[in-house]
Amino acid sequence: MTDISRHHRLRAEIEELMPTLRALAEAICRNPTDAEDLVQETVATTLASLAQFPEGTSLEWWMFATMYDSFRRKFEISK
Secondary structure, three states: OOHHHHHHHHHHHHHHHHHHHHHHHHHHHOOHHHHHHHHHHHHHHHHHOHHHOOOOOOHHHHHHHHHHHHHHHHOOOOO
8 A cells, every 4th residue: 555545544434433523622621622632632742743653553542542642741630
């Protein structure tokens, strides 16, 4: 698979995950504005690091982990 086709496949998968990402963000933020910011940050981080995404890994779980890490940093929550 070429890098371009892989990139397009992953972007399409990200679009499919948007409703799930929004629901998760709303559940953990409990504030619609913060939730939307968190989704946008998660997507931006994911798109910026697609080259490092390991093939065979669940994109959904990778994005959930990215979202949770962003949430912890934003609200200064320790592990």
